Amino acid sequence: MRWVREHVIALIGGAVLVYLFVPIFLVVLMSFNDPATRNVYRFDGFTLDNWLHPCADPAMCDSLALSIEIGLLATLVATVIGTLAAFALVRWDFAGRSQSNLLIFLPMAAPEIVMGSSLLTLFVQGGFAGQLGFVTIFIAHVMFCLSFVVVTVRSRLAGMNDTLEQAASDLYATPQQTFWRVTFPLVLPGILGAALLSFSLSFDDFIITNLNSGSEVTFPMYVWGVARVGLPMQVNVVGTLMLVISLVIVLTGEVNSRRRARALV
Amino acid sequence: MAESRVAAPADSGRRRGLTAYVLMAPAVIVLGLFFVIPFYSLVAASLYDPGGSDKAGWDVTYHFANYWEAIKLYKGQLLRSLLYGGAATLICLVLGYVLAYAIAFKSGRWKSLLLVLVIVPFFTSFLVRTLSWQLILADDGWVVDALQFVHILGQDDKLLATDFAVIMGLAYNFLPFMVLPLFASIDKIDPRLIEASSDLYSNPITGFFKVTWPLSLPGVVSGTLLTFIPATGDYINAELLGNTETTVIGKVIQLQATNANHPHIAAALSMILMFLIVAMVLVYVRRVGTEELL
Amino acid sequence: MSSPAEAGSSYDGLRIRALNKSFASFHAVKELDLDVPRGSFFALLGPSGCGKTTTLRMVAGLEAPTSGTITLAGQDITDKKPYQRPVNTVFQNYALFPHLDIFENVAFGLRRRKVSGVEAKVKDMLELVELEAQARKKPAQLSGGQQQRVALARALINEPEVLLLDEPLGALDLKLRRAMQIEIKRIQTEVGLTFIHVTHDQEEAMTMADTVAVMNAGVIEQMGTPSELYENPASTFVANFLGQSNLIEGTVQSSGSDVVTVDMHGIGVTIPAHRAHTDGGKGWIGIRPEKVLIGAAGAELDAPGNTIPGGVVSDVSFFGVSTQYLVKMPWGQELMVFAQNTGRDPIFRTGESVELSWRPEYAFLLDHAQDVKAGAEEAS
Numbered sequence A: 001m002r003w004v005r006e007h008v009i010a011l012i013g014g015a016v017l018v019y020l021f022v023p024i025f026l027v028v029l030m031s032f033n034d035p036a037t038r039n040v041y042r043f044d045g046f047t048l049d050n051w052l053h054p055c056a057d058p059a060m061c062d063s064l065a066l067s068i069e070i071g072l073l074a075t076l077v078a079t080v081i082g083t084l085a086a087f088a089l090v091r092w093d094f095a096g097r098s099q100s101n102l103l104i105f106l107p108m109a110a111p112e113i114v115m116g117s118s119l120l121t122l123f124v125q126g127g128f129a130g131q132l133g134f135v136t137i138f139i140a141h142v143m144f145c146l147s148f149v150v151v152t153v154r155s156r157l158a159g160m161n162d163t164l165e166q167a168a169s170d171l172y173a174t175p176q177q178t179f180w181r182v183t184f185p186l187v188l189p190g191i192l193g194a195a196l197l198s199f200s201l202s203f204d205d206f207i208i209t210n211l212n213s214g215s216e217v218t219f220p221m222y223v224w225g226v227a228r229v230g231l232p233m234q235v236n237v238v239g240t241l242m243l244v245i246s247l248v249i250v251l252t253g254e255v256n257s258r259r260r261a262r263a264l265v
Numbered sequence B: 001m002a003e004s005r006v007a008a009p010a011d012s013g014r015r016r017g018l019t020a021y022v023l024m025a026p027a028v029i030v031l032g033l034f035f036v037i038p039f040y041s042l043v044a045a046s047l048y049d050p051g052g053s054d055k056a057g058w059d060v061t062y063h064f065a066n067y068w069e070a071i072k073l074y075k076g077q078l079l080r081s082l083l084y085g086g087a088a089t090l091i092c093l094v095l096g097y098v099l100a101y102a103i104a105f106k107s108g109r110w111k112s113l114l115l116v117l118v119i120v121p122f123f124t125s126f127l128v129r130t131l132s133w134q135l136i137l138a139d140d141g142w143v144v145d146a147l148q149f150v151h152i153l154g155q156d157d158k159l160l161a162t163d164f165a166v167i168m169g170l171a172y173n174f175l176p177f178m179v180l181p182l183f184a185s186i187d188k189i190d191p192r193l194i195e196a197s198s199d200l201y202s203n204p205i206t207g208f209f210k211v212t213w214p215l216s217l218p219g220v221v222s223g224t225l226l227t228f229i230p231a232t233g234d235y236i237n238a239e240l241l242g243n244t245e246t247t248v249i250g251k252v253i254q255l256q257a258t259n260a261n262h263p264h265i266a267a268a269l270s271m272i273l274m275f276l277i278v279a280m281v282l283v284y285v286r287r288v289g290t291e292e293l294l
Numbered sequence C: 001m002s003s004p005a006e007a008g009s010s011y012d013g014l015r016i017r018a019l020n021k022s023f024a025s026f027h028a029v030k031e032l033d034l035d036v037p038r039g040s041f042f043a044l045l046g047p048s049g050c051g052k053t054t055t056l057r058m059v060a061g062l063e064a065p066t067s068g069t070i071t072l073a074g075q076d077i078t079d080k081k082p083y084q085r086p087v088n089t090v091f092q093n094y095a096l097f098p099h100l101d102i103f104e105n106v107a108f109g110l111r112r113r114k115v116s117g118v119e120a121k122v123k124d125m126l127e128l129v130e131l132e133a134q135a136r137k138k139p140a141q142l143s144g145g146q147q148q149r150v151a152l153a154r155a156l157i158n159e160p161e162v163l164l165l166d167e168p169l170g171a172l173d174l175k176l177r178r179a180m181q182i183e184i185k186r187i188q189t190e191v192g193l194t195f196i197h198v199t200h201d202q203e204e205a206m207t208m209a210d211t212v213a214v215m216n217a218g219v220i221e222q223m224g225t226p227s228e229l230y231e232n233p234a235s236t237f238v239a240n241f242l243g244q245s246n247l248i249e250g251t252v253q254s255s256g257s258d259v260v261t262v263d264m265h266g267i268g269v270t271i272p273a274h275r276a277h278t279d280g281g282k283g284w285i286g287i288r289p290e291k292v293l294i295g296a297a298g299a300e301l302d303a304p305g306n307t308i309p310g311g312v313v314s315d316v317s318f319f320g321v322s323t324q325y326l327v328k329m330p331w332g333q334e335l336m337v338f339a340q341n342t343g344r345d346p347i348f349r350t351g352e353s354v355e356l357s358w359r360p361e362y363a364f365l366l367d368h369a370q371d372v373k374a375g376a377e378e379a380s
Helices: A002-006 A008-030 A058-091 A097-109 A112-125 A134-158 A163-170 A175-204 A207-212 A219-227 A234-264 B002-007 B019-046 B065-106 B108-123 B126-137 B142-149 B163-187 B191-199 B204-233 B236-241 B249-257 B263-292 C052-060 C102-112 C118-128 C144-156 C174-191 C202-208 C226-231 C236-241
Strands: C014-023 C026-036 C041-045 C067-072 C087-090 C162-166 C194-199 C211-216 C219-224 C246-255 C259-264 C267-272 C282-287 C293-296 C308-318 C322-328 C334-340 C353-357 C364-367
Touching: A002 A008, A008 A234, A008 B065, A008 B108, A008 B126, A008 B163, A058 A097, A058 A134, A058 A175, A058 A219, A058 A234, A058 B019, A097 A134, A097 B019, A112 A134, A112 A207, A112 B019, A112 B204, A112 B249, A112 B263, A134 A175, A134 A207, A134 B019, A163 A175, A175 A234, A207 A219, A207 B249, A219 A234, A219 B126, A234 B108, A234 B126, B019 B263, B065 B108, B065 B163, B065 B204, B065 B249, B065 B263, B108 B126, B108 B163, B126 B142, B126 B163, B126 B236, B163 B204, B163 B236, B191 B204, B191 C087, B204 B249, B204 B263, B204 C102, B236 B249, B249 B263, C014 C052, C026 C052, C026 C219, C041 C052, C041 C202, C052 C087, C052 C162, C052 C194, C087 C144, C102 C118, C102 C144, C118 C144, C144 C162, C144 C174, C174 C202, C194 C202, C202 C226, C211 C226, C211 C236, C219 C226, C219 C236, C236 C246, C236 C282, C236 C364, C246 C334, C246 C364, C259 C282, C293 C334, C322 C353
Parallel strands: C041 C194, C041 C211, C087 C162, C162 C194
Antiparallel strands: C014 C026, C014 C067, C211 C219, C246 C259, C246 C282, C259 C267, C282 C364, C293 C353, C308 C322, C308 C353, C322 C334
């Protein structure tokens, strides 16, 4: 009893962590589910079928392919543009710097539904109502990923000591060499983290995409569509794969930074 | 050497030059075209003549009555969204605070691993994990069975398709937005300050409210905003975990915006939602902020 | 020392009996017994990791002892929470509340105990530490020395039975530290409370405290007034940690009730019996460098003790007020000598032959089983 009282915070914290993982555990479990009927969503029996035939519903795999394609393209563009902006904001002094910071911040503070409907209004007013689809989804995704990229890279850059760059230029490196051999490698983890964040935001977005997608169907939209009629278990396979892949990426980064930290000691 | 001197960072640490504008331009153009201008489109659309249609075209006639019309029709959904968002934020604050505190002060060398664990669940799709809650809270699921067995729930009571399910789903989905800023603030608190408060006759509870809580306020403020704003605008949880009586404003905006005859209502509702959120945020930041924030 | 059974009841100071603290695999404090009289300025002195801070934290209630008892003015406080005991701490690096101004920092303890007349008491206290003008500033706006005084005021205002100071001056520069040493001593005399001061700085402990306990590896090596400890150390650790000592190997030849005679590399040396801390056999003869007299070979030295010939100066450092010599003795050991620059004697140069001597009553004798270098490295 005394032990419980002394560790009550850690115990509740642990319970909250369990709460975070219960639905995830179910996603993994259901990816091995052998459903008796399509209408009742419960665990009926174990099977590997869902993993062996992930594209049993071709519509799902089409939506998945579209989401990956848009995710990669939007991430590439947002990461490049966002990284440039982060460098400008941290390393350069220019008129309108604080206004730029505000402009970067606002999209993160605005509700998605408002961003989505305003973007739709723009497209409709611009006469693109009939052309909603891949390009409009892509534009929307670049727009809302951009701020997150800038913020992530900016914090990495701001935490960097510029004496390293001064040391490099003292040791006869030209500005280009200094950038590519010192600055860029040091910022790279921040850029990769930003790209990962950007991809998962793009891949996961529903509310903004749903308003601007025309007849295109991304993976979240597919899930939304089938949620009412009965979910193919392959959706859980995708969910599990996303979890595993991002876990691997994040843990690799974690292990690397720990190893680097240990090497420094 | 002389040239690089000119370009080298001055004492301020920041360089001046045209390059900055070149670096900044793409981001400003993207956000200008697709964030700022759409906002003006939205303002314009909210003032359309309600007699228009997508076929006949729309005229901006400064028809402010659109706002009254929107409020009259959907004040219930507006209020419900704010209540859901507020309740979910409160739950997130309580759960997130304990978790962030435990990670900051009780986890020792597992700190960074635990932080990763907080984020990991959110790498599966938002929709998939929300649907997972459908399964957990289902009428014939074990949670309902267990609660009925201990008579917390009556035989006819249910969890899914209730306000409770919607709020819990929102709290679940936005919890990391609360935990991360809270952790950042709490982790910075010197544990000796808590010892000092204890040494100066504070029991753990007064010590918490006099020292830990005020010092963590920056995290509380940003965590609350990061949770409240998206939770209020979200309609996925209300649709997947709620019932026909739990429709929220996000869903209404979605429906009206894609309805050929009502873009002005969708626009007016978006504006109202934005206005309400901004107003509540300002009041909140002012109340919490002025005196206690460092 | 009294037994644990009778501990406390009548003693009005702080009494610690058989106190132990173990962390995972580390035994930080071992079977510690300690009496701190009421109203005294007591210093716990030792190198880092010796268990002094752990002891202090157990008295404050911030750490729970593994076993043992702590009583204060006859009351057992061993299991009391920190906020339930009449003990306050001046923390290392001060731990001032950054979100409260100076006034509220100082008022913190009074407000928690719901004491009346907070305004006046805080004002008086700020006056005592000369910070009236800073009352409405935040801690970050104050200098290190001012923050130090706030920390002191914040603890003192509660009029604790015991005030604990955990390396209170560690963060200050040398000049400020000197000033604060005097300041804290003045305040202690003024308020008359019991102060327990934990430090690794031997000079700080000796200038401020009236009783010093030297702690090493979880136990108290020796306790006494600063001059007792310095003049008559009972272990090699104390001899080396508190100032510097020459420790020379010798064999006890006879021990009478007044003096002990020791053979030191063929020279007979006498040591007062109360300064001999060994039972016989071999021992370390100790003598402080400033007690050693130095003269040219064959010269008359003004000391009643034996003259030790055959030294050669191997190093000279000139300090102005004194000169420090290293003298190589015939048995190969280098002894340290501090000579006052009175102008009466010439300053010797490296390579010159010299003789050494000291008054027998200044020498001490330590147990040969102890490490001759103990405490030398830890001393700052």
